Amino acid sequence: MKKMKYLIVALGLMFALAACSGEQEKASEKKTDSKNAVNVHKGLFNVEITIPASTFEGQDINKVIDEAKKEGIKKVTKNSDGSLTYKMTKSQHEKLLKSLNTHIESSLGEMKTSKDYTSIHDVTHNQNYTELTLLVDKQKYENSMDGFSLVALGMSGMMYQLYDGKNDKDIQVKIHVKDKNTNDVFKTVVYPNDFDKTE
Known part of the structure; x- marks a missing residue:
């Protein structure tokens, strides 16, 4: 974090x-x-x-x-x-964008291995960071504060799109949270709309 x-x-x-x-x-x-x-x-x-x-x-x-x-x-x-x-x-x-991408990838790598996020097993994304998927242990996720990681992911995706020249009104990051045991998506947030709803 x-x-x-x-x-x-x-x-x-x-x-x-x-x-x-x-x-x-x-x-x-x-x-x-x-x-x-x-x-x-x-x-x-x-x-x-x-x-x-x-x-x-x-x-x-x-x-x-x-x-x-x-x-x-x-x-x-x-x-x-x-x-x-x-x-x-x-x-x-x-x-500059390549450098930014490298920083984000490094941060995502740390998120997957950090002891601060014990429920997170993987983070994948599309090329422009408009859509990301968080693979988690659902039980651990729901009994932890790991949901706050969504804010950091959302901000990173929005920032990348902004520096890439996307109109700020069109910037959107969709994040799916998927249970690694069932492969089911049990939560989806869309930033910036859902910033106030992040748990």
């Missing part, structure tokens, strides 16, 4: 950590529609991602920008609302 929480927090800074390269395209600044939302704009030759100011609270913003530039992202714009707009080529964006 610790790594899953780290992943969600770290996603906004991943651009400064991803080793990317490529030529820079000239374009106008893309500002976020909401100061608390990530905004992704896919152009013909480049991708612009605006990350809200809240992601960088407590950090030296100039250092964040410098780190991003050191990693190959040549254009980072600080907007008037404190958000940062990262501009990258499509190939850089693809590398």
Whole structure:
């Protein structure tokens, strides 16, 4: 669970950590529609991602920008609302998504082996994280707090789709919980609709 929480927090800074390269395209600044939302704009030759100011609270913003530039992202714009707009080529964006996918896969692997989630035996998903299946020991699952893992899974799936450029109104993650003994799905949640219903 610790790594899953780290992943969600770290996603906004991943651009400064991803080793990317490529030529820079000239374009106008893309500002976020909401100061608390990530905004992704896919152009013909480049991708612009605006990350809200809240992601960088407590950090030296100039250092964040410098780190991003050191990693190959040549254009980072600080907007008037404190958000940062990262501009990258499509190939850089693809590398970013691969890096994000690696982090999520690592977190899912830990979830399957962690002593914190004793009922979980496997986690599978489709390519874009719009649908995941949790294979569990139903009796252990229902007598534990393992249901909270669904929130982390939902957030990871939503975040991946968001950074992939999917419209936030269309983002949806469906998670099935299946009993490993009977192979029956006994619970299905759909995020973001079911966040308030997660047990």
